[in-house]
Amino acid sequence: MKAEIITIGDELLNGQVVDTNSAWIAKHLGALHIPVFHITSISDKANAIKAALQQAEARADVIIMTGGLGPTRDDITKATVADYFGTTLVRNDTVLAHVESIFRRKAGKLMPTMNIGQADVLANAAVLFNDVGTAPGMAVERGGKYFAFLPGVPFEMKFLMENRVLPMLRDTYKSDVFVYNSYILTVGIGESHLAEQIADIEDALPPFITLAYLPRIGMVRLRFTGEGSDIEALTSITNSFKQQVVERVKDYVVSVDNRSFEEVLVQTCTSAGVTLSTAESCTGGAISAQITAVPGASQMFQGAAVVYSNQAKMDVLRVSPDTLAHYGAVSEQTVKEMAEGAKRVFGTDYAIATSGIAGPGGGTETKPVGTVCIAVAGKSETRTQTFYFKNDRAINIERTVVAGLTMLWNMFRKEE
């Protein structure tokens, strides 16, 4: 049982848009034990669409195609696919009524005539009714293979996958080979040092279990993948190897599941009943935004002060003018006062503070671009550290976020 994803759109090929749909679809098919083994992005051209469909039909059992179903002229997927299947397009009245109702809901807006065509569907397809948008999805079965054609707008695609495609696949296409994935998230240790520490465990893995290293900025996720027909035995053997790794490198382990670092922090703080705030200069609210993107963050997260100017550092967080004058805004002394100020202003148990030179401008000889000071104030002490990241603005900010969260994690493990 194999799946393949084809995403259509010139904007994917010229770099205008990052294809996030494929990863989302792959993750959800994987949960049904339907592994994706090929992802292709192609242009809005009929011959490219037909060639990709032909190759996918030869290789895969489930083919998910997204994009090109909109109302404008560059949307040619429907006509091309009809041609591929040797079928025609027919107008669907239910879809037409739905598209009209969407425009009616926005008072005073009549439906542009070009949207009538959105109600045309492949004559050989089951319509995947789209509650949240104007482009219907379509499903076709041919020769035991399942094709789904979905709009490229992410939230419409997700709605149709969750409510139409996945339930159907869950019921009909059952795989006899199970794929079991299990994860460990580590922070504060590099990929090759980690690999060295667990080399003997990796050596002992049976051929049906593979171990992958997924390094990201400041963290490494390990993924064990087992394949086999007996799901229970597979799960138990894979987890026994995983447990050995967890014990070996426990100082660096943040989670033993597929949660993000932020999710772990939010859930751990919430369970422990402790609260957090941040005082951010060079990260500009990015730590706060990452924490608050986690559902339920409002219980443990009280607030953030993004204090870009020296005036704001003094006014909002009561950083001393002497400290700023003497040591500068990017100094361990300043971030210490920022963290302690945030703890006080927001009344929290913990606080993270950042100040640095993210770049590209603002560097000096003694404090080059990438110089970042971070403080974490805990219940009994405040720790500070200076980092020298040497990247562009976006990476320097991201490294600062992860370093700040790692310092918080270490402080939290010591104190709780």
Place this chain on the structure above:
Amino acid sequence: MKAEIITIGDELLNGQVVDTNSAWIAKHLGALHIPVFHITSISDKANAIKAALQQAEARADVIIMTGGLGPTRDDITKATVADYFGTTLVRNDTVLAHVESIFRRKAGKLMPTMNIGQADVLANAAVLFNDVGTAPGMAVERGGKYFAFLPGVPFEMKFLMENRVLPMLRDTYKSDVFVYNSYILTVGIGESHLAEQIADIEDALPPFITLAYLPRIGMVRLRFTGEGSDIEALTSITNSFKQQVVERVKDYVVSVDNRSFEEVLVQTCTSAGVTLSTAESCTGGAISAQITAVPGASQMFQGAAVVYSNQAKMDVLRVSPDTLAHYGAVSEQTVKEMAEGAKRVFGTDYAIATSGIAGPGGGTETKPVGTVCIAVAGKSETRTQTFYFKNDRAINIERTVVAGLTMLWNMFRKEE
């Protein structure tokens, strides 16, 4: 002159990681008039790698492959590619010395023996020396086609593309067909209404110019693409059509180039000499983080107060307890006081405030999940608006960010 990108990694196929490398590479090749027409993601398996190389070599002139060059066992790209080209791997002493020096720099850390293999390169390749990491890139030319093999870690890939691959392609592979892209960014009008307003201009486009609609949350980017051999004529004709569109929908146009909405706001405010702050509840710092991700934002952006709790709204921004008690945290009255509080605390000309129920929890009958109030305080007035977004947490936050920035943009256009 056509390019193809192949990204390798099981993590891309199981949805663990979104492939952001391809869009970046495609954008930079496009700038050299080398259009990408195919992007493929495949697994860390030798037969998948070889099959993808074979297809790409048959179709494209430039093939960029990323991933699988790390030190751990799941990294099999080098050995597989050597096999594909019928060549061997040879140890490169300069690379070995570099890899050792990277480990030496981190005091007290010896190089794990597995990293020695990172100095092995294809015997038929030019080494693309990697200043910022341990995995060298490699370039191979065969039959007039150019192959580059790069690490998958984004900042290493970017370093090698910018410093090794792109300069080489710029000098050697000149295309005789130019592709000229030109952009318009609109906010506050939907894709099909926009298309309807400019239908006659689109009708008049010559066959060598195409118009694409790239809708994103709250905005639509239009892309004109002209292809031809006379770059000057192409540019001038494409821009004349673009100018007609800009004039037709000028109330919605934010930029006539490829900048992001945030970049336009930062640069416009900076030129006008005005300053901005934010007071964020449901967006949790996401507006501030997006603004401050733009280089140079520190001139116009003073700070943000992320006030998740009612206490913080009162303490930091002086929102009145009566307002909170009477109207609730999610109300136009509260966001008005938040925005005016931020203007005062940070001493800015403008401020954006948000408060809402991002979900999944926290909804009530009168204020369901997705209810968001936004205020923008300007020089002479404060405007407020209530929105009913009906999505998941991430989308509700993103919609709020764009709606807030759009309200700021409209206020700014009125006042400046």
